Amino acid sequence: MSFLEVQAVSKRFGGLLAVSDASFTVAEGSITGLIGPNGAGKTTLFAIVSGFEAPNTGEIRWRGERITGRPPHLLAKAGIARTFQIVQPFAGLSVRENIAVGAFLRHPKRAEAIAVAEEVAARVGLTEELDKPAAALTVSGRKRVELAKALATQPKLLLLDEVLAGLNPSEVRDIVPVVRAIRDSGITVLMIEHVMQAVMNLCETVHVLAQGRIIASGTPAEVVADSAVIEAYLGHGAATRLSGGAHA
Amino acid sequence: MTAKDLLPIAIFAILAALLPVFVTAGTWLNFAVFTLILCLAAQGWNILGGYGGQYSFGHAAFFGTGAYVAAILQTRLGINPYPGFLAGIAAAAVIGWIIGFLSFRSGLRGSYFALVTLAFAEVFRVLANAAEFTGGAAGLLIKLDVRPENFQFASRGVFFWVALGLVTVVLVITRALERSRLGAQLVAVRENEDAARALGVDVFRVKLSAITLSAGITGAAGALYAQYFLYLDSSIAYGTWISVEALLAPIIGGAGTVFGPVIGGIILHSLSEFTKSLVGRIPGVDLVIFGVLLILVVRFPPRDIPGVIRAWRKR
Amino acid sequence: MRAFPLEIVLESVANGLLTGAVYGLVALGLTLVYGVLHIINFAHGALLTLAMYAAWVAWSAFGLDPYLAILPLVPIFFALGYAVQRFVIGPASRGDDSNILLVTLGLSIVVENAMLAVFRSDTLSVQVPYAMEVIEVGPMLLSFPRVIGFGVAFVVAAVLFVILTLTDTGRAIRAVAKERTGAALVGIDVNHVYAVTFGIGAACLAVAACLLLPSFYVNPRVGNAFVLVAFTIVVLGGMGSVPGALLGGLVIGVVESLSGLYFGDSLGQLGIFVIFILVLLFRPTGLFGAKA
Numbered sequence: 001m002s003f004l005e006v007q008a009v010s011k012r013f014g015g016l017l018a019v020s021d022a023s024f025t026v027a028e029g030s031i032t033g034l035i036g037p038n039g040a041g042k043t044t045l046f047a048i049v050s051g052f053e054a055p056n057t058g059e060i061r062w063r064g065e066r067i068t069g070r071p072p073h074l075l076a077k078a079g080i081a082r083t084f085q086i087v088q089p090f091a092g093l094s095v096r097e098n099i100a101v102g103a104f105l106r107h108p109k110r111a112e113a114i115a116v117a118e119e120v121a122a123r124v125g126l127t128e129e130l131d132k133p134a135a136a137l138t139v140s141g142r143k144r145v146e147l148a149k150a151l152a153t154q155p156k157l158l159l160l161d162e163v164l165a166g167l168n169p170s171e172v173r174d175i176v177p178v179v180r181a182i183r184d185s186g187i188t189v190l191m192i193e194h195v196m197q198a199v200m201n202l203c204e205t206v207h208v209l210a211q212g213r214i215i216a217s218g219t220p221a222e223v224v225a226d227s228a229v230i231e232a233y234l235g236h237g238a239a240t241r242l243s244g245g246a247h248a
Numbered sequence: 249m250t251a252k253d254l255l256p257i258a259i260f261a262i263l264a265a266l267l268p269v270f271v272t273a274g275t276w277l278n279f280a281v282f283t284l285i286l287c288l289a290a291q292g293w294n295i296l297g298g299y300g301g302q303y304s305f306g307h308a309a310f311f312g313t314g315a316y317v318a319a320i321l322q323t324r325l326g327i328n329p330y331p332g333f334l335a336g337i338a339a340a341a342v343i344g345w346i347i348g349f350l351s352f353r354s355g356l357r358g359s360y361f362a363l364v365t366l367a368f369a370e371v372f373r374v375l376a377n378a379a380e381f382t383g384g385a386a387g388l389l390i391k392l393d394v395r396p397e398n399f400q401f402a403s404r405g406v407f408f409w410v411a412l413g414l415v416t417v418v419l420v421i422t423r424a425l426e427r428s429r430l431g432a433q434l435v436a437v438r439e440n441e442d443a444a445r446a447l448g449v450d451v452f453r454v455k456l457s458a459i460t461l462s463a464g465i466t467g468a469a470g471a472l473y474a475q476y477f478l479y480l481d482s483s484i485a486y487g488t489w490i491s492v493e494a495l496l497a498p499i500i501g502g503a504g505t506v507f508g509p510v511i512g513g514i515i516l517h518s519l520s521e522f523t524k525s526l527v528g529r530i531p532g533v534d535l536v537i538f539g540v541l542l543i544l545v546v547r548f549p550p551r552d553i554p555g556v557i558r559a560w561r562k563r
Numbered sequence: 564m565r566a567f568p569l570e571i572v573l574e575s576v577a578n579g580l581l582t583g584a585v586y587g588l589v590a591l592g593l594t595l596v597y598g599v600l601h602i603i604n605f606a607h608g609a610l611l612t613l614a615m616y617a618a619w620v621a622w623s624a625f626g627l628d629p630y631l632a633i634l635p636l637v638p639i640f641f642a643l644g645y646a647v648q649r650f651v652i653g654p655a656s657r658g659d660d661s662n663i664l665l666v667t668l669g670l671s672i673v674v675e676n677a678m679l680a681v682f683r684s685d686t687l688s689v690q691v692p693y694a695m696e697v698i699e700v701g702p703m704l705l706s707f708p709r710v711i712g713f714g715v716a717f718v719v720a721a722v723l724f725v726i727l728t729l730t731d732t733g734r735a736i737r738a739v740a741k742e743r744t745g746a747a748l749v750g751i752d753v754n755h756v757y758a759v760t761f762g763i764g765a766a767c768l769a770v771a772a773c774l775l776l777p778s779f780y781v782n783p784r785v786g787n788a789f790v791l792v793a794f795t796i797v798v799l800g801g802m803g804s805v806p807g808a809l810l811g812g813l814v815i816g817v818v819e820s821l822s823g824l825y826f827g828d829s830l831g832q833l834g835i836f837v838i839f840i841l842v843l844l845f846r847p848t849g850l851f852g853a854k855a
């Protein structure tokens with residue numbers, strides 16, 4: 001029984017097959033990456049796992065239990081939290097209140113929820129910003145709020161949709177240890193990521209999605225050497241042109 | 249909720265309660281009672297519209313239901329007005345729940361929610377105008393029987409305190425909501441539904457709780473209106489005017505704040521009295537001003553005003 | 564429910580169709596504005612009231628026949644609509660949906676109550692010689708003003724169709740309706756197109772007002788009666804669809820006429836609201852087509 005199991009999931013939007021017969025698993029306690037070129041269907045797959053979309057076929061299993069099509073708020077309650085690629089702050093609220101919305105899920109009392117929110121803020125480095133309105137933060141700050149809100153629901157599985165996109169290299173360097181610390185605290189992480197340096201650094205296992213299909217799985221080192229993966233990213237014939245120096 | 253949260257409410261209630269001691273002129277007290285009733289209706293709207301961001305254009309449906317149920321129970325069934333008052337609140341809350349269930353289940357938001365609530369209120373108005381037990385077009389008269397145990401008071405001052413008491417209770421309820429999980433989730437739904445859902449907020453249930461509470465409060469305003477004026481007809485109880493009043497006050501005074509609807513209600517009705525004293529009783533002039541004020545408040549949100557002044561000074 | 568002789572029912576249907584065409588015209592302006600600006604214009608009913616008062620003033624002060632009043636009122640209302648969108652709704656709403664909702668509501672409150680202040684709440688009407696004339700069609704007697712209204716409504720719809728399909732302005736309007744960012748990128752002045760569209764919607768109302776006045780009355784709240792009907796038509800016909808508005812108008816006209824026949828006038832209105840609510844509640848996917 002896997003921790004999270006995606007089994008033969010397909011999703012069609014009109015004439016477009018966004019996800020096609022995708023299967024993969026996520027091991028408990030891991031940081032697993034989901035990578036692939038733009039438009040590969042990663043975000044759709046995330047939306048399906050987190051309950052925002054229902055697949056046309058296939059199913060999702062979570063610790064052996066079938067959770068396909070369950071609405072997002074119940075999945076959050078069960079312990080699956082997600083962030084959005086395009087950050088979705090509660091713009092009119094302060095950072096503290098933003099995070100507290102997540103914390104309220106397991107702490108009905110305001111004082112407790114606020115305490116949890118502040119503690120989570122400290123973990124992602126937002127203590128200084130707690131009283132600022134979410135709308136006033138920098139990109140990096142907003143990404144941290146997005147992460148903190150999800151963390152405050154105290155999930156068992158955290159789905160991160162490109163939390164590093166749009167950050168400069170030094171900001172990426174700052175967040176990488178935060179993600180690792182999250183995993184070390186016992187939360188399994190599944191991340192969509194474009195910043196390969198971070199993927200290589202963080203993930204134990206990587207699944208590569210191209211045109212809606214899983215084309216490769218393995219350690220980061222294995223998949224970047226995989227000729228199918230190179231061709232998916234760089235086009236047909238690219239694998240033979242590049243002789244081994246895999247650094248995407 | 250802490251003592252600090254309640255302090256402003258207590259100060260407001262105590263200061264306002266002194267009013268009948270100094271002001272004894274009937275017309276002024278009448279004005280004050282009417283204003284408080286509309287503040288109460290607006291406080292109801294504020295829960296759903298201000299905190300939840302679901303703009304209802306049909307709160308008359310709740311106001312009217314509260315008013316009619318309270319009035320009908322005593323005139324037709326001879327039930328004592330106090331339980332009748334509570335029944336009016338409960339009936340309005342039930343109607344709110346039903347309208348909310350149907351609308352939110354269908355995923356209606358924004359303009360569509362506004363339209364559907366408007367239509368529901370109109371349906372009630374047409375029905376109340378046609379049905380027999382509501383008194384039809386002739387309306388419904390509650391028998392004058394001035395006894396405190398009959399919820400009728402010889403002094404307008406007592407009615408003022410009753411209305412003020414209800415407004416104060418709702419101020420406390422609103423403050424408690426702000427400090428509760430439901431309140432936080434409601435605001436989250438207003439700001440971003442998808443983000444709220446991802447954080448485990450059951451958006452449907454939260455909206456449904458909000459509209460039920462909201463409808464109950466506006467229903468209390470309706471029931472109090474019936475009890476104070478002792479007369480109702482369909483265009484008073486279910487008329488568009490009350491839907492508009494309920495929405496204007498919070499928007500002008502500050503939607504999604506505890507005191508917003510009360511401040512807005514007082515501003516609007518003072519303005520309305522002031523206009524009347526200025527131009528005489530030309531109907532409609534006060535509402536023209538309300539409309540202009542609404543547009544201006546949307547154009548220049550009051551929370552931006554300090555910034556605007558600063559920018560202007562710098563020029 | 565009573566049984567009526569066939570010719571009475573037929574006549575009721577025919578009258579419903581005739582009224583329905585004018586409803587369609589009112590809805591046309593609303594649906595066009597929705598289709599292009601993606602806003603629900605709550606001031607639509609108030610603008611209709613304003614147009615009806617304008618037509619009434621043209622008749623009572625200048626002796627202008629309401630049908631002839633169409634000629635001056637259409638350009639005036641086009642300009643008015645243009646200005647309202649360009650200088651009030653556009654800037655005040657700052658692109659936010661709920662702001663638009665409130666601004667158009669504010670406008671409707673202003674217009675309606677300004678009419679109340681100026682004309683008081685009395686019901687006014689025009690006396691024209693043909694108001695009571697009837698036209699015999701087979702066994703049915705049809706009211707002359709309504710037949711005219713029917714004909715003109717279709718002419719207006721045809722003109723609108725030609726404008727939208729054949730002129731540059733029409734093409735710009737359709738481009739903005741489909742893809743506002745793209746249209747802006749190819750150099751279309753989106754705010755201008757919005758205002759033109761709003762102007763056309765107001766011009767439709769001016770025509771509708773002139774068609775209604777001979778057989779109807781005007782008071783400050785008259786627009787309210789039409790606006791919910793128009794909303795119903797628009798959701799029924801599909802938000803933003805021009806033929807849908809006309810067809811929806813006809814359907815609603817017939818429904819209103821028949822339910823008035825069977826249930827009496829006051830409950831007759833109910834049929835429309837109930838349809839409205841049911842369509843909103845149970846066909847939301849059709850309604851949200853354009854919006855996520």
